Amino acid sequence: MSGGTARSTIRRVRRVELGEFLRSRRARVDPAVVGFGASGRRRAPGLRREELSSLAGVAVSWLAKLEQGRAHSVSPEVLDALAGALQLDAAERAHLFALAGLRPERHGDGWATPQVTQALRALLDGLGPNPAYVLDRVWDIVAWNDAEGALFPPLAEVAGPPNLLELTFCDEGLAALMADHDEELVRLVAQFRLHRTDWPSPELDELVERLRARAPRFAQLWAAKDVAPFETTRRLFDHPLAGRLVFDHHRLGILDQAGAQLVVYTSAGGTDSAARLAAAAGLSSLADVAAGR
Numbered sequence: 001m002s003g004g005t006a007r008s009t010i011r012r013v014r015r016v017e018l019g020e021f022l023r024s025r026r027a028r029v030d031p032a033v034v035g036f037g038a039s040g041r042r043r044a045p046g047l048r049r050e051e052l053s054s055l056a057g058v059a060v061s062w063l064a065k066l067e068q069g070r071a072h073s074v075s076p077e078v079l080d081a082l083a084g085a086l087q088l089d090a091a092e093r094a095h096l097f098a099l100a101g102l103r104p105e106r107h108g109d110g111w112a113t114p115q116v117t118q119a120l121r122a123l124l125d126g127l128g129p130n131p132a133y134v135l136d137r138v139w140d141i142v143a144w145n146d147a148e149g150a151l152f153p154p155l156a157e158v159a160g161p162p163n164l165l166e167l168t169f170c171d172e173g174l175a176a177l178m179a180d181h182d183e184e185l186v187r188l189v190a191q192f193r194l195h196r197t198d199w200p201s202p203e204l205d206e207l208v209e210r211l212r213a214r215a216p217r218f219a220q221l222w223a224a225k226d227v228a229p230f231e232t233t234r235r236l237f238d239h240p241l242a243g244r245l246v247f248d249h250h251r252l253g254i255l256d257q258a259g260a261q262l263v264v265y266t267s268a269g270g271t272d273s274a275a276r277l278a279a280a281a282g283l284s285s286l287a288d289v290a291a292g293r
Contacts, residue, residue: 018100019069025086025088031051120143128146130274138204141155151265163207194227196208198259245276245277251264
């Protein structure tokens with residue numbers, strides 16, 4: 001099967017799935033709840049197609065094409081109207097848009113501020129002696145473990161949640177700590193541009209403007225408009241107590257927290273970086289874990 005044929009087949013399958021999903025959600029809605037009383041015997045549960053058309057403000061003929069998998073495209077506005085009329089939750093709404101090859105605007109509880117739950121806090125602590133922290137959707141560092149605090153002690157001195165980009169571009173201590181600081185600046189801006197596209201918000205726009213005003217290097221990199229996905233990267237740190245540390249840098253999505261990420265540093269193969277950091281910082285219990293004792 002050629003590439004073009006395969007893509008065409010996938011699009012047809014998604015059109016069919018989109019129609020099936022719409023019909024299944026329509027069948028789930030109680031007509032009485034949305035203002036339609038009993039008007040003769042219903043042959044199937046849920047809303048009639050005409051009733052959904054009325055609620056969503058979408059022509060019955062167009063809705064029929066969508067439900068029968070015959071529509072080749074559909075606008076975000078139509079999908080948004082259907083999602084509202086069908087009372088879809090955030091996951092269902094995202095699925096509906098994805099079947100149409102679109103990305104929904106996030107609103108409502110989709111923008112809930114990430115919470116550092118007890119389970120997430122336990123995960124952070126359990127990752128010791130590996131430094132780890134949590135980024136929210138604005139890239140504020142909202143929680144970190146003792147090992148991360150040992151790697152960069154000024155974290156605890158910042159008023160309010162420190163922002164990863166503002167620290168990396170504006171904090172001289174962090175610049176001195178990162179032996180690969182210049183390379184990391186380039187990586188971060190390219191990754192952040194993709195993140196901002198995925199999670200647009202006024203807060204991120206304000207962050208960009210602050211950094212453009214405060215950090216000439218950020219302004220220069222931002223103007224280049226480069227984008228890049230995150231990739232696990234070998235990172236180098238010159239720690240004032242532990243010396244040269246070599247970590248592999250990982251970033252993982254926290255799926256039940258909107259736009260949040262878990263960042264973890266693990267000792268690069270053949271090194272004892274986590275153990276030396278823990279020992280130098282006086283974290284004896286973590287040092288024992290790292291040494292396998």
